[in-house]
Amino acid sequence: MSLLAAIRKLRHSMAPRTHSDVEEEFRSTLDAYQEDLVRQGLPVEEARRKARIDLGQPAAQNETYRKAIGLRLFDELGGDIRYGLRGLRRNPGFAAVAVLSLALGIGATTAMFSLIYAVLLHPFPYADADRIVNLFGIDDTATDAGTSFIWTSLSKADLDDLGRAAPVDSVLGFNPTQMEITGGAFPEEIAGTYLTENAGTFFGVRPLLGRNLEPSDAENGGHSVVVLNYRLWQRHFGGDSHVIGQTLELNHAPYTIIGVMPRSFAFNDMTDVGDVYLPATLMQHVPGVTVPYYLAWIKLRPHVTPAAAHAVIEPIVKRTIGRLPDHLHIGLQPIIWVFRENIGHTLTLLLAGVVLLLIIGCANCSILLLARGRTRQHELAIRSAIGASRWRIVRQLLVEAIVISCTGAVLGVAVSYWLAKLPMALSPDSFPAESFIRLPLRPAQPAAFR
């Protein structure tokens, strides 16, 4: 509350005395002066008049006071704003049309921008998400974009090789698989994802509860631990906050729950969003798996161009998986790429549409103001005749315009709160599961609090 206190202090230092206080003091001075004049021999009425001529009217004194301590500008602006609001109330039709056309434009644009921000600019909660790339084999002969990408499976040794390459910051290996929650009345099929044990540092996302996987989880052939996805935690455990340390039976083997990820963490969209995350070292013990294989997310070092990274990474991958057929080549793609490709154009088009709407709203509003200006010429002429300066009149009109646009903006932002959720509701699958669309009021939040 220190801000409030500061405001109060500022307010106090700006207007320390009340209207009646100033007026009372002035009256007492006026009376004393008047008495002196009477004592000097003036008739009472005369003295009263002379005192007021010499010292001024008590009613006007507060204005003198506020002017002396530098509040005149505030008072005048306050008057302008009040007058502007009164003018709008007198003319509700005009006000409604102007405010609504602005609110619509601002609301739609804000909503659209929120969407683009959430989906295209900032969809992932991961640390340095803009530097994370997918490793794909790209099939040049495929006609459909959806089938041209082939996930490239790598061994643990390959991952280590990639991790040592100069342009690479770190590599995450993962393996999505189906498993069952057993031990209950019915087995429940879920998506499990094995993650290399550097997952905690690679993602840099603070778990909602407990901890993420750590390198020590790989010791002694892998600890039987599991990190829960937010959805599974809600669905299976009802959001129980004491879940850490409990045992979850998966495929008839017990696992200790060590962490719960926040809602925004939904690794990953392209294969299957995992319900549980397990240490990858455990894959050795899975029956039927001889050599565990991994899909890879590669986090590049800062300022490494994709071309430079590609030049280093392709030979490594080719060396390990042998000769590729001629129609296949290795590609690195930012993880955002898929969404940008699928809905980026639609969103850009929509944004252009709503910006146009905003421009129309603005034009609409200015034409209305112009038309109103003509009908107000009479009023303005009178004001300038009784002494208002040109600047004063311009300021008055500006303040009125600002009153209209602020009202429009407030309404617009309120409307966009709901508008922003609309596309997500209409077409939930087109967006990354992680992107939680909201007004981007705060540019960066700790991931755990989303």
Add this chain to the structure above:
Amino acid sequence: MTKPVELPQGTLEMLILKAVSLGPLHGYGILLRIQQISGERLEILQGSFYTAIYRIEHRGWIKGEWGESENNRRARFYSLTATGARQLKAETAKWTDMTAVVAGILDKKAEER
């Protein structure tokens, strides 16, 4: 009767500080005291007088408190604050310096003409 003197800009505030430094006074009392000390030679514009009081009160150089005047009227008495005392000292020194320099120059001219 001696000739009235017009005050240069900003000096009224200094005079108010000086008047109040001799003891708490209400607004009208300050006016009377300045006129009395100056031998009725200062014609203070009434409008600017209260403006000056308000301004230096707002700056915290003087502080006003309600009290009872000599003829049992409620009046606001102003007294000098610590900041005000410092300000008065500084302003007085500045004024003395300035007038000495200006007077010195003017005198010299008269001698060497």
